[in-house]
Amino acid sequence: MISKHLCATLALxxxxxxxxxSAAPLEPQSTDPVDRAVHxxxxxxxxxxxLTASRYLEAALVMGGDEATILPLLAAAQxxxxxxxxxxxxxxxxxxxxxxxxxxxxxxxxxxxxxxxGETSREVSP
Numbered sequence: 001m002i003s004k005h006l007c008a009t010l011a012l013x014x015x016x017x018x019x020x021x022s023a024a025p026l027e028p029q030s031t032d033p034v035d036r037a038v039h040x041x042x043x044x045x046x047x048x049x050x051l052t053a054s055r056y057l058e059a060a061l062v063m064g065g066d067e068a069t070i071l072p073l074l075a076a077a078q079x080x081x082x083x084x085x086x087x088x089x090x091x092x093x094x095x096x097x098x099x100x101x102x103x104x105x106x107x108x109x110x111x112x113x114x115x116x117x118g119e120t121s122r123e124v125s126p
Contacts (some may be wrong), residue, residue: 037063075091
């Protein structure tokens with residue numbers, strides 16, 4: 001099992017390298033489904049339900065949400081929930097759209113080593 005401390009450290013590193021910030025407060029009358037999905041993900045993250053948060057973020061991507069904003073949040077959620085294999089794909093996708101962020105390559109290598117080094121991943125299908 002991956003230590004919670006290591007997952008939190010990796011998630012913080014990802015957030016720092018991507019300059020992620022919380023979304024603006026959701027207007028009660030907002031009808032944008034992507035904004036609503038991202039805000040629901042933030043709500044579930046704050047409650048510690050990372051798998052549900054991941055599902056909302058994945059839905060936001062399917063609905064055409066901004067990848068540069070959503071992918072760092074999704075990768076961090078995947079790492080925090082121990083879904084390391086899934087996070088590799090998300091990090092690679094983020095690296096492809098943000099090649100100016102070399103820290104993403106380091107994060108990808110670190111997660112790859114964790115998987116290959118005997119760390120177990122609690123992969124759960126969303």
